[in-house]
Amino acid sequence: MTDSITLRRPDDWHLHLRDGAMLAAVTPHSAGFGRAIIMPNLVPPVVTGDQAAAYRDRILAALPNGAALQPQMTLYLTDTTDPADVVASHRDGIIHAVKLYPAGATTNSASGVTDFDRVRPVLEAMAEAGIPLCVHGEVTDPAVDIFDREAVFIDRVLDPIRRKTPGLRVVMEHITTSDGVDYARSGGDGLGATITTHHLVINRNHILAGGIRPHYYCLPVAKRETHRIALREAATSGEGRFFLGTDSAPHPDRAKLQPCGCAGCFTAPNTMSILAHVFEEDGALDRLEAFASLNGAAFYGLPPNEDRIRLTRRDTAAAYPATIRAGDETVTVFDPGFPLYWHLEDA
Ligand SMILES: NC(=O)N[C@@H](CC(=O)O)C(=O)O
Numbered sequence: 185m186t187d188s189i190t191l192r193r194p195d196d197w198h199l200h201l202r203d204g205a206m207l208a209a210v211t212p213h214s215a216g217f218g219r220a221i222i223m224p225n226l227v228p229p230v231v232t233g234d235q236a237a238a239y240r241d242r243i244l245a246a247l248p249n250g251a252a253l254q255p256q257m258t259l260y261l262t263d264t265t266d267p268a269d270v271v272a273s274h275r276d277g278i279i280h281a282v283k284l285y286p287a288g289a290t291t292n293s294a295s296g297v298t299d300f301d302r303v304r305p306v307l308e309a310m311a312e313a314g315i316p317l318c319v320h321g322e323v324t325d326p327a328v329d330i331f332d333r334e335a336v337f338i339d340r341v342l343d344p345i346r347r348k349t350p351g352l353r354v355v356m357e358h359i360t361t362s363d364g365v366d367y368a369r370s371g372g373d374g375l376g377a378t379i380t381t382h383h384l385v386i387n388r389n390h391i392l393a394g395g396i397r398p399h400y401y402c403l404p405v406a407k408r409e410t411h412r413i414a415l416r417e418a419a420t421s422g423e424g425r426f427f428l429g430t431d432s433a434p435h436p437d438r439a440k441l442q443p444c445g446c447a448g449c450f451t452a453p454n455t456m457s458i459l460a461h462v463f464e465e466d467g468a469l470d471r472l473e474a475f476a477s478l479n480g481a482a483f484y485g486l487p488p489n490e491d492r493i494r495l496t497r498r499d500t501a502a503a504y505p506a507t508i509r510a511g512d513e514t515v516t517v518f519d520p521g522f523p524l525y526w527h528l529e530d531a
């Protein structure tokens with residue numbers, strides 16, 4: 185049995201680091217990744233190149249000495265985003281992508297796009313400059329069943345946008361359905377999809393197992409088991425279009441344990457151990473490097489990281505905190521529901 189694997193340092197192509205005390209508390213848990221695409225859904229959101237540069241400095245200040253992490257900043261697309269600012273920020277190396285949240289689709293998305301025709305000039309400028317659009321792919325129409333919102337978004341929004349904007353590079357963020365997998369496969373080199381750690385582990389039953397489990401509630405919400413299996417198959421396939429975006433999304437327990445608790449799973453502390461477990465279970469440990477370390481870099485036009493990490497399978501379970509402190513708040517770490525025998529080592 186394989187008991188040790190070495191990978192090029194992984195990257196996280198979808199990460200929430202927040203701000204203030206939360207930023208200080210969670211950033212060290214992602215410090216071992218190489219590059220990370222940093223989500224801009226702060227309150228207020230990161231909407232200009234200047235704001236992205238300032239946020240990047242706050243992240244760098246929160247990193248421990250010697251951390252590998254290089255934050256790759258994004259802008260939050262709104263109805264009033266200035267195409268010239270997007271293009272200039274990308275040209276100057278400040279941003280690496282633009283994030284599309286349909287208004288109201290998820291946590292802190294109130295400033296998101298309400299009318300896709302309004303952002304057409306931005307999308308056209310992005311296609312021209314080769315700037316990827318990262319998409320939270322769910323419709324917000326309350327008449328659409330929450331479990332169908334990803335599939336309906338693909339038909340009603342994503343496919344029309346891609347048809348109207350040839351050449352636009354698109355990342356379907358945190359896909360959760362076989363529809364998402366199939367659509368990602370139908371595109372060419374300019375279409376990629378991130379898959380989270382938690383969606384490889386939980387299905388919708390986990391959220392309602394003997395009671396409501398708020399720490400398994402995220403958006404897009406976990407779907408039925410057939411979809412989880414499709415995601416596992418895609419992630420472990422080695423295909424270049426699928427890559428890791430943890431969507432590690434910390435919230436104070438105070439905000440999650442509420443009559444209307446917010447969405448997000450905090451997976452940064454144990455992601456690599458969980459992924460090794462999942463890939464081993466599917467007989468695909470040799471493809472973990474493609475998913476976590478190679479495919480995303482290639483999509484973003486970056487070389488893979490040169491240095492390596494090592495994961496070792498031991499008889500004793502890896503210890504990780506059940507919760508961490510962030511200022512006065514407690515944040516619960518994602519519990520995969522099984523012991524983690526893969527330990528992350530320094531290479
Ligand atoms: N995934 C989530 O459930 N929550 C994310 C937002 C997002 O990525 O949609 C968050 O910012 O908390």
Ligand SMILES: [Zn+2]
Nearest residue numbers: 290320403404
């Ligand atoms: Zn999202």
Ligand SMILES: [Zn+2]
Nearest residue numbers: 200223431433
């Ligand atoms: Zn997210």
